[in-house]
Amino acid sequence: MIISILNMKGGVGKTTTTLNLGYALAQQGYKTLLIDNDPQGNLTTGIGIEEYEQTVTDTYLNGILPIHQLSEKLHVxxxxxxxxxxxxxxxxxxxxxxxxFKSLKAVNKDYDYILIDNRPDAGILASNSILARSIHVFS
Known part of the structure; x- marks a missing residue:
């Protein structure tokens, strides 16, 4: 299941919700992927990732999924x-x-939950996040 955390207002808890829900799902035994879909990168820093070579930008531009394993059940x-x-x-x-959507099709079945944290915006990144949720319909 893919869940996009969206709101047009900033500072309403989108990142906090994504982070805490992701941790809770992983603790319950669900394999969970968190995607930071915000150029501010607050989910990335909030979860403690400081070193990385590739980001979700590489997903959009090159179809690469730079997945970091935080624990057996939690990836980002x-x-x-x-x-x-x-x-x-x-x-x-x-x-x-x-x-x-195209990139996540390759790993969708590997995860029980994919949570996408978004910036307060209705542009290309939000559209991608919303349309990614329809993977189960077309798979």
Missing amino acids: IPADITLSTVYNELSNKVDANFRL
Whole structure:
């Protein structure tokens, strides 16, 4: 199941909800993937990831899923400020809103839950997050 945590207002607890729900699901034995879909990278820093070579930006631009294993049941795809470049890079691409969907199809069945933390925005990143939720319909 893919859950996108979205709200158009900042500071309402999207990252906190994603982080705490992810930890709780993993503690209950569910294999959980957290995706930081916000250029501020607060989920990444909040979960304690300090070193990484690739981020969710690589997912959008190259189809790479840089999954970091935090525990047996909890994994994360980090983000940083480079994610803000995705808007410009994908603005004229036909499949711009389906990049995350396409990449997650490869691992969707490996996880009980995939939680996506989003920035307060209704652009390409939010569209990708919403459309990724439809994987179960097309798989």
